[in-house]
Amino acid sequence: MSGKITISPITRLEGHGKIDIMLDDDGNVSDSYFQVVELRGFEKFCQGRPVEELPRIMPKICGVCPGAHHMASSKACDAVYNVQIPPAAENLRRLFYNAHMSHSHMLHFFALAAPDFIPGYDAKPEKRNILGLIEKLGMETGKEVMKIRGYAQKIQAMIAGHAIHPVGSIPGGLSKPLKSAELDEIRTMADDIKAFAGTALQLFKDHILSDSRYADMIMSEMYRHETYYMGMVDKNGKVNFYDGDIRVTDPEGNLFAAFEPGEYLDHIDEHVEPWTYLKFPYLKNVGWRGRTDGPDSGVYRVNSLARLNVADGMATELAQKEYEEFYSFFDSPVVHNTLAFHWARLIENLYAAEEIVNLASDPDTAGKDVRNIPAETPAEGVGVVEAPRGTLFHHYITDENGMVKDVNLIVATVQNNAGMDMAVRRAAKNLIKNGASDDAVLNRIEMAFRAFDPCLACATHAGPGEMPLEVVFHCNGRVERRIRRG
């Protein structure tokens, strides 16, 4: 029986999406399509706005990583006005941003990803969520997750007004400094965030890595693609979320390109397909060869694993140790295993926590001078950060009054579009034999793209934005069965 399986909506991820799996006459997978079914049009409706308002508008692209858009947007505005920000503002933005990364990574790991391992992908759907996870790990751990993620949200709110839709970062710096009592409170919370980041890694090792069933899955060919990687590094070549140059490595792990944010158009192009609202970015200097991996395909991946792969290491002590352990586990300088994104995310979470501790005690952070008034005529600027889900580009062009003429955005999840599509196809080919599929199998297919922590809300800035998942079985041109979630 030839057919098509549709999984929709895909659950436990941010945004709306759908997977179509095509079956041949024997009921085996012949092809698959990962579709994003939404678009909202930010690039269009930001035209005509005053550029200094974009740091307040762009976070509405995504309520899960608004902090990333807030920072990329403010940095693009700084560049539009060619204004330097004072050291206190720089530190406060970095503090805000590391707290943001920590919140997002914890949310993804505990609420969205970990339930596939704890209690497990074969657990009942009503248990395969954070409540099922808490049942397994104990209420104390559950409360700790909520408390620590709450701290990370609170730090962002103290600096920028609100964690979900921050407002404080503007061209030239920040709208206000921190009060010393606020900074004291942040220092106290920072120590707890750091301690828990270590606990989270230990949980990963105890419950996932040391379970041979899961270790085998992580190592398996089914969840592996050899691609290029992109990520931002500081001047020492270490992972940095807030600022730096962009690096691309090839599937062998060699440096392929290194460029400044303003040069991104020399390196990235986007391909359009008619069956999805989401574009496919690829490396211009390799070329688009379709949704496929290998050195001849311009497909690259971003997010945690990509950042670790392109960098020379981590800038903080504990995270560096974990980084070394990670690469010695895989015994390779470049790791292609898709499920390793989860582990890499927890290593980054520890780095973010150590940065929060360091920045909270740096004397510059307490400075009261947090703004420079832009003096130059506004024109054009690019702002880049590493969003939790990968490299995020904001590019603005304004008139001489700072009114926006054009906006171009390349958001993190979009760059993993081809990666997710391939991951789903490979998992489906391995798991669906002779038309057989059940809930656990479909969930293991979903696991393939859940590793990317896809944020389809973000991805759909350009057009429509949404993603629960649907799998439709097609048979002789008719829909035979439809499994939808959400």
Next chain:
Amino acid sequence: MKDKLTMAVNWAGACGGCDVSILDIEDKIFSITKIADIIYWPVAMDFKRKDLAALEPDSIDITLFNGMIRNSEHLEDAKLLREKSKVMVAFGSCAHLGGIPGMANFTDRQGIFDVSYITSPSTGNPDGTLPLTRVDAGGRDLTLPEFHDQVRALDRVVDVDYYVPGCPPPFNVIMKTIEVVSAVHEGEELPAKGSVIADRNALCGDCPRKDTVRPGLMENVVRPHEKMIDPDTCFLEQGIICMGPFTRGGCGHLCIEANMPCRGCFGPAEKQYDQGTEALSAFGSVVSAGRDDYVPRGEMLRPVNKVKDPLGTFYRFSLPSAIINRNMKEGK
């Protein structure tokens, strides 16, 4: 008191911030799960849409619906959930008024597609490929929801019982929403249909800066990045446009406490009809050279013309619900 309620949380054209704001109430979420079973919540749970479709009408006690209506799937979900729900709540600015993505209503589907897929400088699309609602993939159809020309607020497509304002609804407003859920549970008296679950008055009423307001005209308009903003003085007194007078209170002044002016995410206050028009009209009258003797019209217009983006300033969250909310099209 009834047994546990059933509750749904849905997102349509949304950013996910409304869902995260519910998670951000932390352990207070247990005060919801104590009285209600959340049976449908796509961002957090593995329940399927087909289970929802199989339910009897009115079998969900209360639905919190966030996001705006941008495509055919949002519209179907809104109708489906309305049919299944006794109480339908428009949760957050997008469902309430259309929200930030509603600013796209000055353009249409074609305008958005052009920028996203054709003119974007990073898009190589020589054939001008655009997403289609139906594509043949080797003899089988791949379908996408149809992208509408306009953004609509939830009450433009289905009947809405209550509105929860905010982008996203802040903690204290979510707590008030839980009181409504609890009243449904206890069988207590509910707010009047159509109520907005927040203050009745404008934000300025209890603004921490209200004592610095002086009578008189606004002499000049400056943009927030152009001057050092005094953290204790009314923004309007400093020449910075603030939507406080035209916006419902109840948010806790989060932006103002962060030393940034209000942009209006709570929508109009109780007695105001149209947020943007009220603001436009008022600023047109009060922004002047600060003289109470005769001012020639040309001179009077000079400062108010510094507001270069009335749409994005006054209608930022409410364009799809405004009296005048479309672009003129040639010949139409």
